[in-house]
Amino acid sequence: MARARLSRREFIQVGALAGAAFVVPRPYGAADPALPFPEGDRLGRVTESETEIFARPTAESRVVGRRSFDEVVVAERQVVGLGIQPHNHLWVETPEGFIWSSHVQPVRNAPNAEVIEVPAGGMWTEISVPYVDGRTQPDPTSPIRYRLYYSMVLNVDERVVGSDGGLWYRVHDENGIRMYAPGESFRVILAEEVEVISPGVEEKDIYVDLERQDLSAVEAGVEVYYARISSGYAIDEEGRLRWNTPVGNNWTWRKMVSRHMSGGDRVSGYDLPGVGWTILFSGSGAAIHSTYWHNDFGTPRSRGCINVRPEDGKWLFRWSNPPVPYRPGDVTIQGYTGTRVIVRE
Numbered sequence: 001m002a003r004a005r006l007s008r009r010e011f012i013q014v015g016a017l018a019g020a021a022f023v024v025p026r027p028y029g030a031a032d033p034a035l036p037f038p039e040g041d042r043l044g045r046v047t048e049s050e051t052e053i054f055a056r057p058t059a060e061s062r063v064v065g066r067r068s069f070d071e072v073v074v075a076e077r078q079v080v081g082l083g084i085q086p087h088n089h090l091w092v093e094t095p096e097g098f099i100w101s102s103h104v105q106p107v108r109n110a111p112n113a114e115v116i117e118v119p120a121g122g123m124w125t126e127i128s129v130p131y132v133d134g135r136t137q138p139d140p141t142s143p144i145r146y147r148l149y150y151s152m153v154l155n156v157d158e159r160v161v162g163s164d165g166g167l168w169y170r171v172h173d174e175n176g177i178r179m180y181a182p183g184e185s186f187r188v189i190l191a192e193e194v195e196v197i198s199p200g201v202e203e204k205d206i207y208v209d210l211e212r213q214d215l216s217a218v219e220a221g222v223e224v225y226y227a228r229i230s231s232g233y234a235i236d237e238e239g240r241l242r243w244n245t246p247v248g249n250n251w252t253w254r255k256m257v258s259r260h261m262s263g264g265d266r267v268s269g270y271d272l273p274g275v276g277w278t279i280l281f282s283g284s285g286a287a288i289h290s291t292y293w294h295n296d297f298g299t300p301r302s303r304g305c306i307n308v309r310p311e312d313g314k315w316l317f318r319w320s321n322p323p324v325p326y327r328p329g330d331v332t333i334q335g336y337t338g339t340r341v342i343v344r345e
Contacts, residue, residue, distance in 0.1 A: 043072050044104035046099075051104070052065070054097055057093075058082040072109075076092075077093050078093070083100065088299075105150065115184060116188060122157040122172070125153070125189060126187050128186065131149045153258040153275070155173055168180045169181060205218045207342050208245070211344075215306065225319070229297060230306070231243065232305060232306075244304045252279055252339045253338055257276065259287075272293065287306070288305070290312075
């Protein structure tokens, strides 16, 4: 199907959205001082450099405030309004007004009272607070290596006593990165959370529609799960939108409970530790995976992978073939026995 040439306005909008998704700020350096998180069962973390708060759930209404990257707001509820872009009309209602939900990662502040002993061989965890700084040493004054965000999936291999007298976990990922953070910020992922869904079903396919920006998990011709996505895209020299998510029939060949993804350069690169529930399906490295750096599903925002919400990524990981044992949480296979991923334009 032919692609229409993007207008200048559309080009700027698409480019700005995607550019914000590529880089996780503040690796290997000082982060802005962490502020106390507001009280509330449901919170939202701002994922853009700045977002506006409107009096009503539409960008045509009066601006009543602004919030910057990593600020956390109380998310009282979601309401349907008129989206800033047509792929999403959901807004987050805060005590001050309404923020377009594409600019806010849904988070909770759920610190864990029990910081358990780490079993031999390590354990999988996910961050259960809006964010916490991963430091080079178990010391709240040591340099920050990465800011760790809600729903990140991380390998922990040691529990230590920090300089503050508290219990800290050491994160150690497959790239050799080591860092420390207070143990209360982690939720332990149990082995049963990785158990296979529908283990007796052999016909499992994932259909991805790039035009609609969604996917379906299908068992023997019957849809059993649906999710919105953000796929890859590129802009050619004539300003036209081109997909760079591999189109056609692909087969899952590797699955990882967690993966540290990085690439590009200092200007347009990305550095994303703790990407959970990764399903690799192409030789170019394209994967379906959990996403914590944006909440803008329904429009292209990646370099080629298929971004999904953390809960969708976890379900698809457990359901798809091959099955993955809790440890080491990483399986590679040959041939065409993995779940087929059919990507359509």
